[in-house]
Amino acid sequence: MEGSVINIDKKQFQNDLIDWFHTEKRDLPWRRTADPYQIWISEIMLQQTRVDTVIPYYKRFVEKFPTLHDLAMADEEVLLKQWEGLGYYSRARNLQAGVREVAEKYGGKVPGSRKEILALKGVGPYTAGAVLSIAYGLPEHAVDGNVMRVLSRILLIDEDIAKPKTRKVFEEAVTALISHEDPSAFNQGLMELGALVCTPTSPKCLLCPVREHCAAFNEGRQHELPVKTKAKTNKGVNYAMVAIRSGESLLMEKRPSTGLLANMWQFPLLEIAESIGAPGVEERLSEQFKGTVEKAEKITSFKHVFSHLTWNVDGFIAKGVNLEIPENMKWVNAAEMDLLPISGPVQKMKTALTSRGDA
DNA sequence: AATTCGTGGGC
């Protein structure tokens, strides 16, 4: 399998791929900059996230934080608000941690060695190679899902790409194949090919610029690759989400700094065994806040699917009187709430409130 | 090595 690398006319393969990339590449915002900091941002946002989704976020982000220094100085809540809706929120906090490290240790210049950039928070093997090749023109491998799919077909590699150790096989393949004249176009070309032509289902082989190099195509086996075992099923959790009102204010709660939706804000959330009614909500919250939560009313019910779990949420509205609230909660008015970073489930709750005229 | 981390789109 790795032996397949030597069966490729490397120079011809590089030329075919790179020529195609320069001709057919999409005009993406992060391809209009040479700033390593901005390229870094794009690579973080693109992790497990579609190009079309990232584009508007990237534009707003670089406008809000044009330089590495701007992001280093930013308030985390403002940062998370910019990231709201993009998902995987630890990416944003890790990015800022990495940026601050660059500001302190490297005088604000993104380091240009794999060892140094790999040590930055949120930067793994893929992102390190991507920034080094795209921003600095270095012949470093950048193996993502696209690259594994494309090369599994071209080189007829049938190892399970869901297994962590398999990535190394592809890193070695890229190291052997990468163009030293244009590493950036080579790496981006592999990914662009995966996105536009060598797609997971229905690969457009007749449009492929490197099909004559492709072992899978030559054997008619492109649909068999890549080999990828499937993930586990996700579990469900039941919650009561409660918008507690006092005058013109609503009670909001900041989530813990680790784990799911870290540091994001939400309406107070009760984990429940089964669906509980409004009386149950009043009882549990009154006890929790050592006050009175009354006039609870269910206003919505929805499901929110995460990667590995599902929230089944019953949404309530209620009134709070003389509540003792903990450190991680605060009363906010409508304008203040708009500044808080919130996740998908809270967004759904907010929509239910708004359509009802209660927020 | 296996889990944990979001979201929206496609079929």
Next chain:
DNA sequence: TGCCCAAGAAT
């Protein structure tokens, strides 16, 4: 509807 997926990293 349910499942898979999309420029992965941290634990």
